[in-house]
Amino acid sequence: MSGVLYLIPNTLGDGDAAALASVLPDPVRAQAARLTYFVGENAKTTRAFLKRIGAERPIQEIEIRELNVQTPSSAIDGLLAPILAGTDAGLVSEAGCPAVADPGALLVRQAHSHGVKVVPLVGPSSILLALMASGLNGQSFTFHGYLPVDAAQRGTRLRELEQQSRRAKQTQLFIETPYRNRAMLQALIASCAPTTLLSVAVDLTLATEQIVTRVLADWRLDALDLHKRPAIFSILAQ
DSSP states (O other): OOOOOEEOOOOSSOOOOHHHHHHHOOOHHHHHHHHHHEEOOOOHHHHHHHHHHHSSSSSGGEEEEOSTSSSSSGGGHHHHHHHHHOOOOOESSSSSTSSSTTTTHHHHHHHHHOOOEEEEOOOHHHHHHHHHOSSSSSSSEEEEEEOOOHHHHHHHHHHHOOOOOOHOOOOEEEOOOOOHHEOOOEEEEHOOTTTTTEEOOOOOOOTTTTEEEEEEOOOTTTTTTTTTTOOEEEEOOO
């Protein structure tokens, strides 16, 4: 009989045990603390996560394997093998919910193909938190992940998303590598209509959290400090 794959949320930014306790319910932390096998994007940060949740066993006795963008698809079966052998496992993201804009989705898909029970645990989702606080359309929305890095392609993609938003009256959400946040804001101001609503949510669940929603005509590059801060961008064309 195979084990269970638990999907364990993490904090949305750097934080200590108190920060983790503020976003993860006690039963979730207790379940994670009992596990002896984890899959995460980075072994070092996964070990730090286990220390914060108060793992029941010494960290050196817990098996940790990595699954990230460099992991070949051929390695997924090996990551799943302990679960198929009967060991319960935890999938942990670097931030937020695992398997959402996260390579862990490959492990979840393979688990389903083998009939493994997959249990998503409660915790922070930056996408939903940003949408909740944006004031934009929460009944119809699409998350697009990362947009093109090339400036011209990014501008074209933003105009496409704005047209889609206007046509479907739908909120469009996307993210950017934190050090390129300012370039994304600049592209939004340059590429989209002044009447389009833009909401930017940074440092969600942290003490430095900020969420600002206004039409693009009212946005300025210095309106919000975005430098190296995790951010969710949301637009709704009017």
